[in-house]
Amino acid sequence: MIQSVCVYCASSARVPQHYLNAARDFGRMLAENNIHCIYGGGHQGLMGYLAEGVLSAGGHITGVIPRFMVDLNWHHCALPEMVEVATMHERKELMLQRADAAVALPGGIGTFEELVEAITWRKLGLFPKRVFILNANGFYNPLLQMFETAVKEEFMEQEDRNLWTIADNVEMLIKSLKNA
Numbered sequence: 001m002i003q004s005v006c007v008y009c010a011s012s013a014r015v016p017q018h019y020l021n022a023a024r025d026f027g028r029m030l031a032e033n034n035i036h037c038i039y040g041g042g043h044q045g046l047m048g049y050l051a052e053g054v055l056s057a058g059g060h061i062t063g064v065i066p067r068f069m070v071d072l073n074w075h076h077c078a079l080p081e082m083v084e085v086a087t088m089h090e091r092k093e094l095m096l097q098r099a100d101a102a103v104a105l106p107g108g109i110g111t112f113e114e115l116v117e118a119i120t121w122r123k124l125g126l127f128p129k130r131v132f133i134l135n136a137n138g139f140y141n142p143l144l145q146m147f148e149t150a151v152k153e154e155f156m157e158q159e160d161r162n163l164w165t166i167a168d169n170v171e172m173l174i175k176s177l178k179n180a
Helices: 019-032 045-056 068-073 088-097 110-126 139-154 158-163 172-180
Strands: 004-008 038-039 061-064 081-085 099-105 129-134 164-167
Touching: 019 038, 019 045, 019 088, 019 172, 038 045, 038 110, 045 061, 045 110, 061 088, 068 081, 081 088, 088 110, 099 110, 110 129, 110 158, 110 164, 129 172, 139 158
Parallel strands: 004 038, 004 099, 038 061, 061 081, 099 129, 129 164
Antiparallel strands: none
């Protein structure tokens, strides 16, 4: 049973409100289902909304953040647990080590990189846990199409499609986590 998730998501606050709401709702639902949230420790954008969702519902959340981001005041000051690390590489490795699964909410280049790394590590057996993608409003459709093209052109194998699980909304995502 999944008791903790590593969550990747955007730090941008300029995104459409429905993505922010989805992050907040996901955080709340994690708390309501006693699933520990491990995320990048930021206070803005989806990261901040995710944290507020968890905290407002009395859930357990841990931020993992490189020291330089703390120095820039990018960290969430109200977290009960914040782990500072030296590098982004340490951050990503620690987040996955502490989690029973990885979840990607909508995000930018950092989120894409983290998601693809988690999938790659799963393929290589370095992260033998599940990877989930919240495809809210079809956000990840272009990336999923790229994966399909890679399979079609034989850069990836047919069974590589099983390296991730897609959910179209927060409710489906929570259900998938609970059934994993």
